[in-house]
Amino acid sequence: MPAYHSNFVGEDADARKIGNFPLLSFRTNYKGPSYPTTQEYDIIDEVLDLFRPNSFFKNFEVKGGADRSLIYGILYTSQALNEINKTTSQASAIKALNNLALEDFSLPGDPSFPLNNVFTSPKDRVEYNLLKSYLNQFRQELSARLIAKLYQNDIHNPDKFWLALSKRKFMNKSL
Template sequence: MPALNSTFLGEDQDTRVVGNFAILPIKTSFRGPSYPSNADYDIIDEVLDLFRANSFFKNFEIKGPADRALIYGILFVSECLGKLKPTTSANEANKLLNTAAVEHFSIPGDAGFPLNSLYAPPRDRNEVELLRGYLMQFRQELAKRLIEKIYKDDPSKPNKYWLAFTRRHFMNKSL
């Protein structure tokens, strides 16, 4: 059974692409370059839905720029789950993951970016700033929704079924 690809692949004709990373609309309250989405389902929802299924795969066939956004999101969720412990409360998790979302991070083309073989670098300075701003907005919204999802039942401790995936590394990679 192959890994699950993004459902936003068909929208690639209408989507802005930086390097080969899709700048998809996000339902978010955070400021950034992503134009707001009124859709019920966006790339953040898809990352959270496909994270657990795709985290078992070591290989992933990339079919378009939306898949690269999915890969980045899955790797960021893995990083976030690695920061949580079974005793972390929702308030502590909110602080930890918000800090992780906005702290300095590498983008495709940077020397420290671990997936440079899969991502094309931005062409110019404007695209670098656009991609950095989008990834910051993407990470903030993803961290917020991840907290909502794993603390849905009990705000004093995270869902153990989500924390079970802290040892899994999608494609044997990490951010």
């Protein structure tokens, strides 16, 4: 059974790219370079929808730039779930994920980035800073929507079916 790929693979041709990472637009309340969109379904929703089925795959064939966004989003979601495993209440999870989203992280081209074989590095410092601010906005929005999904039934306890997947490593990688 093959892994689930992004539905935005055809749409990423119009998006600006840094290296081979597309700057796809998504609905957001956070400041950053992504243009807000009015689409009901965006790349962040797709990451959350495809996280659970794709977390079981060790191999993933990249079919386009949107798949790279999906890979990064799934790896970040896994990292966020590991942080939430250390907390219980929604308030402490919000604080932990805000800190995680804003902490310093590696980008494609950095020696510590785990997927340098899938991503190409930015050409110059301007592109590097733009990609960093885009991924910062991406991480913040993904964290907010993940918390909304995890605590939709009970604000004191996260959904145990999501937390059960925190130990799985998509593509045997982690951020």
